[in-house]
Amino acid sequence: MDREKVKALLEAVAGGAVTPEQALARLRSLPVEDLRFARVDLHRSLRHGVPEAVFCQGKTPEQVIAIARRLAEAHDNILCTRAQPPIVEALLGSGLDCRVHADARLVVVKPRPTDGVGLIVVVSAGTSDTAVAEEAAVTAATMGNRVERLYDCGVAGLHRLVPHLDLLDEANALIAVAG
Incomplete structure (x- = not known):
């Protein structure tokens, strides 16, 4: 969950659209989710401004998809780095919104425009x-x-x-x- 989503959740509680109990349930899974084979850092964007990247090298396609899917539930612009062709093919077939950058060996899951610094x-x-x-x-x-x-x-x-x-x-x- 990034700053904007936390702020939106707090505003929803203040406006009565979400109960405090519902908000607590959403916040309970923060900051790390254990997928058994990976501990996904869901608070990285709160600390550093960008979500955790998925280093694909050494991971199975199923592991990469599971990590990317969980990160994409909370964030935009998930970087899947060092993605070899089997990983790229699996991501493209996963139903996730993906943009492939073959020369960079990188796949961006849930690509969205964002503001940079220069x-x-x-x-x-x-x-x-x-x-x-x-x-x-x-x-x-x-x-x-x-x-x-x-x-x-x-x-x-x-x-x-x-x-x-x-x-x-x-x-x-x-x-x-x-x-």
Whole structure:
């Protein structure tokens, strides 16, 4: 449950649409839900502004779906990272609202527009860094930020960044990805 949903629940209690007992029942499952194979952090967005991400590597498709489904009941923009094709196929067949970002090896469950904090520039050293750079870029964009990408700048080729110094100065944050 995020701040807006907690606030809406409190307003519903104040307005009489929800009883205090009903509100307590909704809040009782907070902050962590035990799925036996995973303890899902439902309060992460209250503490950090974004919900818990699902790191798919090493998980079965069924585990990823169960975790993503529970998180999507409480939040929007659930990031399923390092998602290999069997996981992607399972998520797409799960009935969850999914947006696939193949180059980033990432699936966003329940994608919704959100407000970010500004411009994030993702800079990668080489072509082999593209998947990780895209994961960072898609994550930042999903969080509502404007994202610019400067890929294959080279570890020894920092002169390739000179034409982009104004963009780098404008950025609220830089993410550097190098092998």
